[in-house]
Amino acid sequence: MNEDQYFEKSRKVELPSRCPLLNQCMRRAYTIYLLGEYDKVSRGRDVVTTLQQEGILSENFDQSKIDLQGEAPEVSRGNTYQYYNNVCPEVNLFDLAHSLLNGVASSCGEWDKLGTKSKFQNLKSTHYSDCPEFSKHIFDLKFNPKQKPVQKSTNKRRVSISKKLRFEIFERDSYTCQYCGRNKSDGIKLNLDHKIPISVGGTDSYSNLVTSCEDCNQGKSDKIIALDSK
DSSP, X not given: OOHHHHHHHHHHTTOOSSOTTGGGBHHHHHHHHHHTTGGGTOTTOOHHHHHHHTTSSOTTHHHHOBOOOSSOOEEEEOSSEEEEESOOHHHHHHOTTTOSSTTSOEEEEEEEXXXXXXXXXEEEEOOGGGOHHHXXXXXXXXXXXXXXXXXXXXXXXXXXXXXXXXXHHHHHTTTBXXXXXXXXXXXXXXXXXXXXXXXXXXXXXXXXXXXXXXXXXXXXTTOOOOOOOX
């Protein structure tokens, strides 16, 4: 399941494009911890503390975290083989820095250096609506009226978008605003915009960035607007 297929499923089930629990979910935290191999450098620190010190989780993550439900994520590693299962599919799909199978909503897969086919194999694709944490959240909202609403992440991006990536996005989009169609020859100021805003879990990945004029960027704010795939 690629990005377009993932968003299409979200639309079909009438849910947000991306998981609204993204920055509160322990499954995502464990997935980043394991696929990013932070377990090799944690030095006795737990998952949350390690990722907080890496600037990945917010400092108040423990106050609103959603605990694991069902089977925990697992990763097995060897010199020529790696296997993962029960991981958050959004990490492989959107999080370029921590994914093993970029651009695929893979919750189970393997990497085989000696494989005769592609070294990376997706064994199972899932959507966040299939996730036990999301099901538990919906159950609590339905049967526990006092359940606290999902809070937006207080994470702030620590590293700015590089000049190289900025140039690549502008070149890809022909220095043209992807919302109104105006380009630099019209005398507009060009910005980079996130198709999925950072505030709801968007990343600085190549596929999530588009060229936007300043007017459209300010008008769009943190809305999610569907664009043709690049």
